[in-house]
Amino acid sequence: MNKIKELLTSKDMRSKTVRNNALMSAVLKVIGLSCSLFIVPVTLGYLDNEVFGIWLTMSSILYWFAFFDIGLGNGMRNYLAEAFARNDFDTARSYISTTFVMLIGLSFIIGLIMIVPVFLLDMNSVFNTTAVSGMELRNVMVVALVFTMALFVVKNIGLIFVAMQKYAVNDFLSVSGTVLALLVIYILTKTTGGSLMNVVLAFTVIPVVVFVLAAIPIFRKYRNLRPTLSSVDKKLGSKIVGKGLGFFFIQITSCLVIYGSSNLFITQFGSPKDVTVYNIAYKFFNLLAIAYTIVISPMWNAYTDAYVKGEMKWIENMFRRAIKIWVLSVLGGMLMLAFCNVFYRLWVGDSVSVPLSVSASVLFYISMFNFNNCVTYLLNGLNKIRVQIITSVVVTAAYLIVVYVFGSKFGIVGVVLSMAFSYAIMAIIHIYQCRLLIGQKAKGIWNK
Numbered sequence: 401m402n403k404i405k406e407l408l409t410s411k412d413m414r415s416k417t418v419r420n421n422a423l424m425s426a427v428l429k430v431i432g433l434s435c436s437l438f439i440v441p442v443t444l445g446y447l448d449n450e451v452f453g454i455w456l457t458m459s460s461i462l463y464w465f466a467f468f469d470i471g472l473g474n475g476m477r478n479y480l481a482e483a484f485a486r487n488d489f490d491t492a493r494s495y496i497s498t499t500f501v502m503l504i505g506l507s508f509i510i511g512l513i514m515i516v517p518v519f520l521l522d523m524n525s526v527f528n529t530t531a532v533s534g535m536e537l538r539n540v541m542v543v544a545l546v547f548t549m550a551l552f553v554v555k556n557i558g559l560i561f562v563a564m565q566k567y568a569v570n571d572f573l574s575v576s577g578t579v580l581a582l583l584v585i586y587i588l589t590k591t592t593g594g595s596l597m598n599v600v601l602a603f604t605v606i607p608v609v610v611f612v613l614a615a616i617p618i619f620r621k622y623r624n625l626r627p628t629l630s631s632v633d634k635k636l637g638s639k640i641v642g643k644g645l646g647f648f649f650i651q652i653t654s655c656l657v658i659y660g661s662s663n664l665f666i667t668q669f670g671s672p673k674d675v676t677v678y679n680i681a682y683k684f685f686n687l688l689a690i691a692y693t694i695v696i697s698p699m700w701n702a703y704t705d706a707y708v709k710g711e712m713k714w715i716e717n718m719f720r721r722a723i724k725i726w727v728l729s730v731l732g733g734m735l736m737l738a739f740c741n742v743f744y745r746l747w748v749g750d751s752v753s754v755p756l757s758v759s760a761s762v763l764f765y766i767s768m769f770n771f772n773n774c775v776t777y778l779l780n781g782l783n784k785i786r787v788q789i790i791t792s793v794v795v796t797a798a799y800l801i802v803v804y805v806f807g808s809k810f811g812i813v814g815v816v817l818s819m820a821f822s823y824a825i826m827a828i829i830h831i832y833q834c835r836l837l838i839g840q841k842a843k844g845i846w847n848k
Contacts, residue, residue, distance in 0.1 A: 424568035453672030471647030480563035497631035653796035703781025765820035
């Protein structure tokens with residue numbers, strides 16, 4: 401607690417930036433969390449249990465597409481942070497312009513490729529349901545895919561501010577989308593009957609509109625960062641792609657396969673109703689992940705700024721604080737577990753029953769997820785991601801075997817524990833690398 405107090409009262413400029421972003425993000429996250437909590441019962445009341453489970457599974461599939469930017473957003477983010485640390489705004493503008501041109505081209509290619517299976521596959525088999533016709537499922541997927549690809553590009557507006565260590569601005573844009581989505585869903589419950597298409601439109605169109613509108617005042621204020629075709633640089637593009645591919649391999653494995661496929665695995669090993677059970681527990685305990693992310697997210701590019709300026713002692717102190725706050729989050733999670741059933745009843749009533757075994761396994765998973773994020777944010781900030789690429793690929797391959805065995809045998813709990821142990825193994829390897837880097841003893845692959 402003294403370390404947390406020290407962070408909150410520090411007069412060091414970088415620490416103050418981290419603190420201010422964390423505090424502002426906390427306020428925004430509380431608003432966003434409140435809305436996301438209300439969205440579940442509101443949407444569950446608008447759709448029946450099974451159709452709601454279909455939407456959750458569909459959103460998981462759409463989540464996959466967001467990672468097909470081959471890591472360009474994160475590559476841009478890291479190089480932008482370095483450019484801002486050196487006050488090199490001309491190079492920063494070139495990074496932005498080059499990245500957005502590549503993202504627009506990539507979104508068209510991915511959209512055209514991904515829309516083909518939607519028309520070829522039996523959607524009822526994919527979602528394991530007969531509650532919605534195959535034609536409606538196909539139409540909904542097409543609409544959702546179009547706007548997901550649009551968000552694929554425009555969401556990177558927020559990463560520009562993240563690179564500037566203005567993380568709270570990105571949070572503001574995301575939270576605005578959540579607030580507006582809740583408002584629209586609530587209006588729909590009062591004016592229309594249950595419609596999967598209406599829900600998809602609310603959740604996919606609104607974020608796109610928010611980021612598009614936000615781009616206008618952002619580039620008006622920061623004219624020297626406004627993207628132009630003349631600022632596109634093929635050499636910088638190669639650098640962004642090279643770094644981005646590293647992040648892409650990490651995302652496509654540890655994030656996409658392990659995290660993003662959970663609803664699909666649970667659907668296949670159980671049913672859409674089991675997806676609803678899992679997501680009730682996940683949304684509750686994910687409050688820990690969101691709260692912890694509020695603390696560590698501003699650190700990513702603060703680590704970059706400190707590393708460029710050679711301030712390793714600041715990095716070491718900040719990393720130790722992040723670990724200690726993680727320990728506190730685990731203790732908080734145990735308290736949440738003790739009262740989770742009370743919360744479920746107040747939240748969704750008797751419409752969904754969540755076994756204690758599911759809640760406990762989800763808590764373990766969230767704790768390991770947070771721990772891995774704690775150490776990888778340091779590695780990302782220092783641009784040392786080679787080990788992450790290897791561990792992500794190897795552990796994910798092992799996960800696919802383990803989840804098939806444990807998922808088919810233990811259902812929801814088997815799937816969730818498979819995810820938890822995957823993140824735990826990666827975290828152990830990554831924290832070893834962090835210790836080497838902080839002690840400036842990293843050599844070979846540990847320093848790449």
